[in-house]
Amino acid sequence: MVTTALIGVCSGFGQKRQGVDLAPQLMRTQLQHFEDYGDIHEFHTQHSDRNKRAWNVITKLEERATQALAANETLLTIGGDHSIAAGSISATLGKYPGARVVYMDAHGDINTPETSPTGNLHGMPLAALLNLFTSPIKNAKLKPENLFFIGVRDLDEGEKKIIRDLNINLISAKDVRANRKAALAKFRSWLRESDEPVHFSLDVDALDPASAKATGIHVEDGLTPAEAKSFTRTLQKEARVIAVDLVELNPAVATPDETKRTLKSIQTILKEIHFVKKLYGRRWFRAQRPKNVTSRRVFAT
Numbered sequence: 001m002v003t004t005a006l007i008g009v010c011s012g013f014g015q016k017r018q019g020v021d022l023a024p025q026l027m028r029t030q031l032q033h034f035e036d037y038g039d040i041h042e043f044h045t046q047h048s049d050r051n052k053r054a055w056n057v058i059t060k061l062e063e064r065a066t067q068a069l070a071a072n073e074t075l076l077t078i079g080g081d082h083s084i085a086a087g088s089i090s091a092t093l094g095k096y097p098g099a100r101v102v103y104m105d106a107h108g109d110i111n112t113p114e115t116s117p118t119g120n121l122h123g124m125p126l127a128a129l130l131n132l133f134t135s136p137i138k139n140a141k142l143k144p145e146n147l148f149f150i151g152v153r154d155l156d157e158g159e160k161k162i163i164r165d166l167n168i169n170l171i172s173a174k175d176v177r178a179n180r181k182a183a184l185a186k187f188r189s190w191l192r193e194s195d196e197p198v199h200f201s202l203d204v205d206a207l208d209p210a211s212a213k214a215t216g217i218h219v220e221d222g223l224t225p226a227e228a229k230s231f232t233r234t235l236q237k238e239a240r241v242i243a244v245d246l247v248e249l250n251p252a253v254a255t256p257d258e259t260k261r262t263l264k265s266i267q268t269i270l271k272e273i274h275f276v277k278k279l280y281g282r283r284w285f286r287a288q289r290p291k292n293v294t295s296r297r298v299f300a301t
């Protein structure tokens with residue numbers, strides 16, 4: 001039997017908005033039938049360095065995700081901001097060094113500390129994984145050809161250069177809109193090049209704000225849930241998906257109705273991935289802020 005581990009990461013230290021740490025609790029009200037590896041917490045103190053705290057969470061997640069993947073077939077990690085993908089993907093690469101990463105996001109998240117205009121770590125996890133700068137993660141060995149972007153539409157100048165220089169596969173939201181069939185064909189042929197398992201990392205901001213307001217940074221002209229779903233459907237059909245990240249869901253920046261709609265959009269996309277679909281079971285949306293959600297708490301120290 002395929003068992004799925006779930007890890008929540010209640011951390012927003014990779015960016016500046018509060019509320020993204022509430023997402024694991026919210027998602028837990030919708031999911032069932034998983035092996036619970038608890039939530040990783042890191043508390044904010046005024047005197048702390050935000051990036052140090054973010055790395056602390058990332059390495060804690062890396063360790064926990066490594067344990068989870070050793071004991072389970074599949075892993076769902078719920079952020080938190082996208083900086084946590086450095087930890088979850090590193091764990092995947094620890095188990096499967098040739099693993100491929102499908103990254104659905106409005107942004108490139110491939111800045112180094114030198115190219116980043118903001119210094120926010122949620123814009124850097126891929127650069128860390130590609131070993132473009134020195135970081136505390138253990139498996140910074142992602143190969144550029146094993147990375148595929150979908151839905152990107154807001155790249156910094158430094159990121160454009162990195163993507164161009166490393167020749168990274170990319171389908172922008174614009175490409176999807178211009179010719180979805182051609183975009184899907186390009187994705188499919190890349191998937192067919194290899195039998196290595198896939199880690200799918202979904203940033204809620206890949207979606208158009210019309211269907212996903214509950215996220216920190218709105219970027220117009222994003223994917224519709226139906227467009228995004230056509231890619232996860234192709235992904236499931238052509239590859240073995242062993243890990244999924246869901247990040248940047250932030251119920252604190254949206255109304256309850258907007259949050260509910262965002263959750264529905266997320267479900268539309270993720271239910272194409274068989275192991276995640278099983279977690280949804282028959283439960284539907286209870287999108288109000290959950291009360292008294294209990295889970296095992298893991299503290300990053």
Ligand SMILES: [Mn+2]
Nearest residue numbers: 082105109203
């Ligand atoms: Mn992202």
